Amino acid sequence: MPPPQDLAAELRRLRAAGLYRHRRVQDRPQQPEAVVDGRPMLSFSGNDYLGLANHPDVAAALRRGAERWGVGSGAAHLVNGHSAAHEALEEELADFTGRARALLFSTGYMANLGVITALTGRGDVIWQDRLNHASLLDGALLSRGTLRRYPHADGAELERLSAGQRFQLIATDAVFSMDGDLAPLPALAAVAKRSGAWLMVDDAHGLGVLGHQGRGTLDHFGLGAQQVPILMGTLGKAFGTFGAFVAGSDDLVETLIQRARSYVYTTATPPALAEATRVSLALARRDDWRRVHLQSLINRFRKGANQLRLPLSHSQTPIQPVIAGSSRQAVAWATALQAQGILVSAIRPPTVPEGTARLRISLSAAHGEAAVDRLLDALGTLPPAEARRTGRAD
Numbered sequence: 001m002p003p004p005q006d007l008a009a010e011l012r013r014l015r016a017a018g019l020y021r022h023r024r025v026q027d028r029p030q031q032p033e034a035v036v037d038g039r040p041m042l043s044f045s046g047n048d049y050l051g052l053a054n055h056p057d058v059a060a061a062l063r064r065g066a067e068r069w070g071v072g073s074g075a076a077h078l079v080n081g082h083s084a085a086h087e088a089l090e091e092e093l094a095d096f097t098g099r100a101r102a103l104l105f106s107t108g109y110m111a112n113l114g115v116i117t118a119l120t121g122r123g124d125v126i127w128q129d130r131l132n133h134a135s136l137l138d139g140a141l142l143s144r145g146t147l148r149r150y151p152h153a154d155g156a157e158l159e160r161l162s163a164g165q166r167f168q169l170i171a172t173d174a175v176f177s178m179d180g181d182l183a184p185l186p187a188l189a190a191v192a193k194r195s196g197a198w199l200m201v202d203d204a205h206g207l208g209v210l211g212h213q214g215r216g217t218l219d220h221f222g223l224g225a226q227q228v229p230i231l232m233g234t235l236g237k238a239f240g241t242f243g244a245f246v247a248g249s250d251d252l253v254e255t256l257i258q259r260a261r262s263y264v265y266t267t268a269t270p271p272a273l274a275e276a277t278r279v280s281l282a283l284a285r286r287d288d289w290r291r292v293h294l295q296s297l298i299n300r301f302r303k304g305a306n307q308l309r310l311p312l313s314h315s316q317t318p319i320q321p322v323i324a325g326s327s328r329q330a331v332a333w334a335t336a337l338q339a340q341g342i343l344v345s346a347i348r349p350p351t352v353p354e355g356t357a358r359l360r361i362s363l364s365a366a367h368g369e370a371a372v373d374r375l376l377d378a379l380g381t382l383p384p385a386e387a388r389r390t391g392r393a394d
């Protein structure tokens with residue numbers, strides 16, 4: 001980190017390297033037809049995969065919830081912030097995930113910190129996929145255990161690297177947030193079983209989207225609580241609201257209530273939000289047409305992108321990265337798309353590894369086929385990725 005007087009120089013360096021980040025101001029609810037910095041744009045950059053973030057029934061449940069509960073929860077869950085609305089949502093999430101219990105957290109980031117720090121400590125070894133979400137990595141750092149990383153989605157290599165060792169936990173994204181591909185969960189479950197370690201799966205991008213009734217990546221692979229005892233899910237993506245949960249055994253949830261500091265030492269989310277999530281969860285389970293439509297958009301996009309010879313990844317999920325290579329290339333592409341009224345995020349290091357900056361295109365059931373065709377038309381006008389020069393700062 002630079003000394004305090006050098007912040008401006010460090011910011012200039014980020015700008016020159018194409019790594020500077022800034023926030024765009026949205027002027028509409030989350031939906032494909034966005035208004036961004038005052039300009040109408042067609043957006044492919046959110047995580048509202050089922051189109052529930054701006055669903056009238058979910059918004060109405062929030063309003064009714066505010067009439068019943070007011071706004072603030074008033075305190076942490078263990079003080080007096082735990083309401084009947086939170087309790088009901090936890091029961092519905094346990095039922096949805098087929099587990100004994102579920103425990104609400106304020107955010108997915110906090111859920112991951114809370115679980116890992118509650119279950120591991122000094123002297124414990126924690127294995128994680130190289131491309132895991134930052135919150136899983138940060139949880140391991142905060143735990144004071146030893147973080148070890150295995151090559152992306154490589155169960156055989158984890159098996160080889162960890163052979164004969166004792167370790168406490170394997171943690172992985174189920175659907176990788178910047179790549180859209182799936183973790184090899186059956187192979188990871190086998191390694192965890194052989195070694196007697198916990199397996200923790202973060203299904204932020206699979207729940208609602210994959211599996212029967214949107215039960216997620218574990219359902220997709222036919223895995224249950226036996227193979228994957230710790231399931232973390234977020235509520236701000238496919239479910240369209242806010243917050244997160246961990247589902248597992250009674251003992252696991254009771255342990256988290258006692259020991260997860262990011263659960264204990266924070267104010268409970270508003271009860272009205274829990275009421276809104278109860279409605280969005282029911283819609284996500286019931287409306288199979290959202291998943292069917294989303295899958296058809298994914299197929300349409302991939303077919304069109306292949307015809308354009310775009311460098312697509314193997315993702316079959318709504319997350320469709322187009323690898324640019326350098327940060328400058330990714331930003332140049334995103335800027336060119338914006339000039340055509342299309343909003344796509346350029347994702348750069350350190351969010352993704354050096355040399356793999358990309359466009360992260362995300363599709364939603366709220367998109368129509370015409371929107372995907374407009375996106376493809378715009379992508380077709382982009383110049384090809386420049387040949388990568390070596391020795392560059394990006």
Ligand SMILES: *Cc1c(COP(=O)(O)O)cnc(C)c1O
Binds near residue numbers: 202244
């Ligand atoms: C978004 C995300 C999180 C964090 O969830 P928040 O509720 O946004 O804090 C955790 N893990 C993964 C894989 C995510 O994509």
